[in-house]
Amino acid sequence: MAMGVVGGGELSPELRARLERELEKGERVVWSAAPLPGAYARGAWAFAVFGVLFAGFAVFWMVMAGGMAWLGGQAATANGVSAVPFSLFPLCGLPFLAVGVGIMTAPVWLRKRAAKVVYAVTDRRAIVITPVAFRGESARSFTPAQLGSIERIERADGSGNLVFAREMYGSPDSDGGSRVRARWVGFIGVADVMGAVRGVRGLVDSRVVGGQW
Secondary structure, three states: OOOOEEOOEEOOHHHHHHHHHHOOOOOOEEEEEOOOHHHHOHHHHHHHHHHHHHHHHHHHHHHHHHHHHHHHHHHHHHOOOOOHHHHHHHHHHHHHHHHHHHHHOHHHHHHHHHOOOEEEEEOOOEEEEEEEOOOEEEEEEEOHHHHOOOEEEEOOOOOEEEEEEEEEEEEEOOOOOEEEEEEEEEEEEEOOHHHHHHHHHHHHHHHHHOOOO
């Protein structure tokens, strides 16, 4: 079984074991890698800036709400009414603050996530194995027929992304709404993106020539 390199080193024993568990009987690995942490998290920096603004807005709202709650509480106390509801009002901003902090720290937790991601091309399919919170891991397979149109995004050092598809998902806006964004699906942040391309092209070409589509 051929295992690829990861930024100058082979897959760790843990990552190799996770990949081998996913393989079917007789399936052969022709290329494999794990993402470079920095490259994998690179796209999250723009979101981090948005997270700072979102969290800042949440803090501003909570401060303003706290001031209004204090005034309301003083008035309620003077009239013999409980001030507890007023004191709880600023806490409504905590969920928005948590979302902002989560987005702001995305580069940090994506770097940690990268250590558990495995990419592979076998003689049958392309495989993307990623960790899933509270549920272990997710393994996605892409057949040769699904790899007919791929996009290579390469940097000067040879690292980059090999995108198989773009999935749409919703993310919060600063006004509390939702914005539709695109998420790349494929080999993201690999050290040698052309190595990934050659592996995928070899898989597709072998299936076309062999008439196995």
